Amino acid sequence: MPGITREEVAHLARLSRLELQAEELDHFAEQLDVIIGAVARVSEVAGADVPPTSHPLPLTNVMRADEVRPSLTPEQALSGAPAAEEQRFRVPQILGED
Amino acid sequence: MTELTKAPVTKWTAAETAAAVAAGTVSAVEVAQAHLDRIDAVDKKVNAFLHVDTEGALAAARAVDDKRAKGEELGPLAGVPLALKDVFTTKGVPTTCGSKILEGWIPPYDATLTSRLKDAGVVILGKTNMDEFAMGSSTENSAYGTTGNPWDLSRIPGGSGGGSAAALAAFEAPLAIGTDTGGSIRQPGAVTGTVGVKPTYGSVSRYGLVAFSSSLDQGGPCARTVLDAALLHEAIAGYDPLDSTSIDAPVPAVVAAAKQRDVRGMRIGVVKEFAGEGYQAGVMQRFNESVELLRELGAEVVEVSCPSFTLALPAYYLIAPSEASSNLARFDAMRYGLRVGDDGIASAEQVTALTREAGFGPEVKRRIILGTYALSSGYYDAYYGSAQKVRTLISRDFDAAFAGVDVLVSPTTPTTAFPIGERADDPMAMYLADLCTIPSNLAGNAAMSLPCGLAPEDNLPVGLQIIAPAMADDRLYRVGGAVEAALNDKWGHTLLEEAPAL
Numbered sequence: 001m002p003g004i005t006r007e008e009v010a011h012l013a014r015l016s017r018l019e020l021q022a023e024e025l026d027h028f029a030e031q032l033d034v035i036i037g038a039v040a041r042v043s044e045v046a047g048a049d050v051p052p053t054s055h056p057l058p059l060t061n062v063m064r065a066d067e068v069r070p071s072l073t074p075e076q077a078l079s080g081a082p083a084a085e086e087q088r089f090r091v092p093q094i095l096g097e098d
Numbered sequence: 099m100t101e102l103t104k105a106p107v108t109k110w111t112a113a114e115t116a117a118a119v120a121a122g123t124v125s126a127v128e129v130a131q132a133h134l135d136r137i138d139a140v141d142k143k144v145n146a147f148l149h150v151d152t153e154g155a156l157a158a159a160r161a162v163d164d165k166r167a168k169g170e171e172l173g174p175l176a177g178v179p180l181a182l183k184d185v186f187t188t189k190g191v192p193t194t195c196g197s198k199i200l201e202g203w204i205p206p207y208d209a210t211l212t213s214r215l216k217d218a219g220v221v222i223l224g225k226t227n228m229d230e231f232a233m234g235s236s237t238e239n240s241a242y243g244t245t246g247n248p249w250d251l252s253r254i255p256g257g258s259g260g261g262s263a264a265a266l267a268a269f270e271a272p273l274a275i276g277t278d279t280g281g282s283i284r285q286p287g288a289v290t291g292t293v294g295v296k297p298t299y300g301s302v303s304r305y306g307l308v309a310f311s312s313s314l315d316q317g318g319p320c321a322r323t324v325l326d327a328a329l330l331h332e333a334i335a336g337y338d339p340l341d342s343t344s345i346d347a348p349v350p351a352v353v354a355a356a357k358q359r360d361v362r363g364m365r366i367g368v369v370k371e372f373a374g375e376g377y378q379a380g381v382m383q384r385f386n387e388s389v390e391l392l393r394e395l396g397a398e399v400v401e402v403s404c405p406s407f408t409l410a411l412p413a414y415y416l417i418a419p420s421e422a423s424s425n426l427a428r429f430d431a432m433r434y435g436l437r438v439g440d441d442g443i444a445s446a447e448q449v450t451a452l453t454r455e456a457g458f459g460p461e462v463k464r465r466i467i468l469g470t471y472a473l474s475s476g477y478y479d480a481y482y483g484s485a486q487k488v489r490t491l492i493s494r495d496f497d498a499a500f501a502g503v504d505v506l507v508s509p510t511t512p513t514t515a516f517p518i519g520e521r522a523d524d525p526m527a528m529y530l531a532d533l534c535t536i537p538s539n540l541a542g543n544a545a546m547s548l549p550c551g552l553a554p555e556d557n558l559p560v561g562l563q564i565i566a567p568a569m570a571d572d573r574l575y576r577v578g579g580a581v582e583a584a585l586n587d588k589w590g591h592t593l594l595e596e597a598p599a600l
Contacts, residue, residue, distance in 0.1 A: 056542025
């Protein structure tokens, strides 16, 4: 199975929204290569006849009636926000200029 | 109560404390103050607490005293202090998960577990140190400094719940709460000489527990005795409609089981795969003595083979990071927590990336990247998909084993507490600390660690792990209670009495 390169780590960091420093990329590439080498053997034992288990419990969607119930006030919901304005979360620009 | 008056309040068990408060021998406020004083005296050395809520603790204690004064009935843990892992939300009290990205965050709501503790009259002293977002086995990944093991402050207290376990061993609190994703209650319990229980997955609500790996995370009790752990277990367990993975079934009678102290007629399986290379000689010696003790107490002991357990560690280190990479996407600098780089020019996407770079520590970043890799197109089947199949094989091993025995036993950890810094830059060496605990998380069943002696070569605590089928948590307490009573009889005291004074 393939190892992991510095370029792949940089790509994964972008996908993960992590602005990693150059030295972190080097360090992680080395460590992740070792980790992936050690965990890769999972693929050697599990054949097509073994069903995967994603969760210890059988999960079902939970539905509730669509009715108004007490919840957090706007002040409470915004209390941990880095920036808020007019009872809304204030965020950096989302759409580019072009 | 005559015995109690000889020892300081901080040395009492939770059961003794609750009884004394109910009888009026001592007030809940006096108990809380004694523990706050103890924290004040020793926590600079131990660093078990990230936040001490003096005002909140004394107010909760006063409420218990008022209730008693009015003649109202008190619950079995009313007035007992507790240290709460900083991964559960606490309304009006900071919750950081040991991370800079949540520094100063004050949740507007309580976790279900927090509410249940408050309803039970438990006095929450504060929030305890932990590996960032519960990722680690040593509490060295906290953004707020590592915690020392009260047995030897230069050694790790286990992780990720090192703060909770250390608070117990340092007599800063008689009860604590941890979360166990791959062993984070049991492994710290083992290396600090305390009791830690991972209840059956789904039996304690995860609402308000900041998620690391949702299919594995489980809150649970930490205590200095098996009975105290059982009392706490009953206070926090039970169905919660706010958690869609909560099990709607009665909580097993764990307190009654802890008091039973009789294993005659039980069949106990020794897991063959948890021995051999990498296991410290003193750990195996104490474990083998515990197995012999179980035989003497009247249990039938048989060897059991669970061949897929050797793949649990690799499967876990694919599944947990995969779920973490998804769960931690919520830390995007928009609705709560840190925001870095918002200069009016940078885009939301750039601000998110800069914030996560500044706010997460190396272990969290490493796992996010590993998880993203395991889930990515082209590698999904080989890594994540295969790990899910291993999870099936591990559950099958448990099913086969439990068809012949009531519980399984093993050492909790392969070694005693290692020196701080020893494995900090070697992830694979660090991950081995959870070798014996991980299978239960993958299968969702119940497990306990309790102290079974000191390793002769370093005089540090060794943990005995007991594993039971899902929703048979009472079996852990039945076996644990019997072993604890027999060992205390043999030693003439509890193990923690051998810990050095701080």
